[in-house]
Amino acid sequence: MEHFKHKNPLIIHNELPNLDGKEICCIACRYPLLSGPFYSCGEPNCYLHKVCAEAPLELKHPLHSDHTLTLVAGRTCFCRCMACSTLSRRERMYECRPCGLRLDLECASMALRIQHECHPHPLIPLLKSALVLCYACGNEHRGVYYKCSSCYFLVHESCASMPSTLKHSHHHHPLTLSRAYVHGYSKFPRFCDICREKLTQYWFYHCIGCRYYAHFSCATSKEEISVDEDEDVLDPNVILLPVPNESINLINQFVKSTKLEEIKIATNLDHFGHPHTLAFFDEQINNELFSRSKGTLCEACVRPISAPVYGCTQCNNYFLHKCCSELPTQIQHPLHIGHPLDLVPKASEGFGIFWCECCNKQCNGFSFHCAKCKDFYLDVKCATLSGPVKHEAHRHRLTPTKLTNVTDCSACSLEFKGLAFKCGICDFIMHSDCAVLPPxxxxxxxxxxxxxxxxxxxxxxxxxxxxxxxxxxxxxxxxxxxxxxxxxxxxxxxQEYQVYSNIKFGASFKVEGHQHPLNFVQFRDEYGSLCNYCGTRLQKYFSFSPGFECGSCEFKLHLQCARDAAKEV
The missing domain is CATH 3.30.60 (Wheat Germ Agglutinin (Isolectin 2); domain 1)
Structure with missing residues (x-):
């Protein structure tokens, strides 16, 4: 279109240009452009709302019916609107030259009666400035309002003029303006997917197909920090999650970050965690011992063995992943900042089983232990989570943090404290269990x-x-x-089915109170069997709880009962 105050033709556009998150403002009213259509001449920073570009040259307005108001453009100045009393910098406004009164474009464009899709009754403008609560966004605004002719509903003119659909960088589909919850899927509380606060009775934007919700103010805000996600992907110090095999990949990356030099492969290895020399095997070596290792678990991370691996040729059942054999003997961890943690092959707790302070699971593999605090243990897999991570479910980098107060995990909504991965840009926070979930x-x-x-x-x-x-x-x-x-x-x-996933079963122990060695097992089909120590059931529902059983007789014990029996000696 040709405009009387613009030398270049104006071209209408339906999609906003991509300016890396920068706000685009209309040169006439100075308000941001949230969606199309809009006009532009092609020059930088020259954008106009469609309603501003198509504003008539003259109009009659009920606030000043004695004279005709003329559209003035081409000079930028500060003016006070006679309707909303706002003093602002404008490039275009309506003016009554005999009276010296001015009216800004948005107040001039207010219709005498509108029907908004988010309210069932007609709305009429209150053409005098007021400071009241807007029932659309829930905030107080000073300015011109629309009032419902049938009820007490008030909406600020800027909220009433917001588009019925808009695109937001946080979601890949258009968002639709709504005033009430969609009745389906209403069992769970609604939260804004941008700020994660609970939705209230005010207007909001949503994508019904994805069940995506956003506060009215969050969806229309342009306050967004631009982050180059490729930097995190390329940064070798950032752990990328999830990983197909969380144990091997995390430990591999952790070992590489702690070693200054490349570790040479040793054909034979004397490891402090085992009395015998360990032999190296990889996929190219056709060896009977290596073939037997398939299906067994690593002594350190308690995950299935895969090449390359070290194995004991004398014991035939002791294996270590190559990366697990290279774990550092001492680390500092953000969950226990005060003291260093030492690598130990077997915890001093009963039968070598300890509680990990990070994942709160029982484990019996290698651990990092605080010699001063005695009962502080970290499973080696959890110990690898000591630096920043980038999870595919979240667009920003997450930093490990120790929480002393209980909070809700953004992934599972369960309450937790301890090790958390927190976003420094938004309020996303995730506990370690969700961080290491397999894909x-x-x-x-x-x-x-x-x-x-x-x-x-x-x-x-x-x-x-x-x-x-x-x-x-x-x-x-x-x-x-x-x-x-x-x-x-x-x-x-x-996760309930994986509660004992960090425990390796099969070892034999001499337990006080029984003459035969007892095998450490996981009870799976013992729902009717009773513990020989306490007399209660060995297995509760489908808990698959750990315990001991005798291979020579029917003697069986809960794990805790075996510990209690040892204390009585």
Missing amino acids: SLNHRYDKHPFILTYYPLPDHPAEYYCEICEDEVNPKNWFYHCVECDQSIHLYCA
Whole structure:
């Protein structure tokens, strides 16, 4: 279009240009452009709202019906609007030359009666400035308002003029303005996906297919810090999560970050955690011992053995991943800043089983232990989480932090304290259990793998139900899902089956109170059997709890009962 105060033709556009998060303002009203359509001449910083570019040259207004108001453009000056009393810097405004009164474009464009899609009744303008609460955004504004002719509803003119749909950088679909919750999927509380605060009774934007919600003010705000995500991906000190094999990949990266020189491969290794010399094996070596290692667990990280590996040719059942054999003997960790932690192959606790201070699981592999605090242990996998991480579910870098107060995990919504990974840009916070979740898992309920899912599936037709507990799954929390079979599992239900995943079973111990050696086992089919020490059931529901059983007779003990029996001696 040709404009009387612009030398170049104005071209209409429907999509905002990508300016790396910088705010684009209209040169006429000085308000930001949130969505198209808009006009531009092609010159830098020359943008106009469609309504500002198409403003008439003259108009009659009910606030000043005696004279015609003329559109003045081409000079930038400070003026006070006779409707909203706002003093602002304007390039265009309406003016009554005989009276010296001015009216800004947004007040001049206010219709005498509007029907807004977010309110059931007609709205009429209050053309005198007031400081009142806006029922759309929930904030107090000074300026011109629209008032409902049937109820007490008041909406500031800037909120009333917001687009019914807009694009936001936090979401890949357009967001639609709404005044009330969508009735479906209403079992769980609604939270803003930008600020993570609870939604209130005011207007909000949402994407119904993805169940994405944003406060009115969050969706229309341009306050966003630009971060180059590629820098985190390329930074070797940033741990990229999730990883297919969390133990091997995390420990590998951790070892590389702590060693100044490349570690040479030794054919034979004398390791302080084992009395015999260990031999090196890789996939190219066809060896009977290495073949037997398949299906066994590493003594350090308690994860399945994979090449390259060190093994004991005398014991035939002792194996260490190469990366686990290279773990540093002492580290500093953000969860225990005051003292160094020493690598120990076996905890001094009963039967070598300790509680990890990070994941709060029982473990019996290698650990990092505080010699001064005695009962402070970190499982070697958790100890690797000592630096910044970048998780594919979050766009910013996360830094390890020790929390002393209980807070909610942004991934699973469960309360926790201790080691957390916190975003320095937004309020996203994640506890260590969710940080090291595998990207997929297999379960007997489905022949396909369950994939770790961070958001509701687009246009999913119904609710999600957990195949284990049969309760409804909140899809705004992380969960595991099989797309082929449309089956889901809660995070905590999946983790319940992995509560003893850091324990290696099979070793034999001499336990006080019984003449035969007892094997350390996980009770799986012992729901009706009783402990020979306390007389209660060995297995509660599907807990698969650890304990001891005799290979020569029917003698069986809970793990804790074996510890109690040892204390009585």
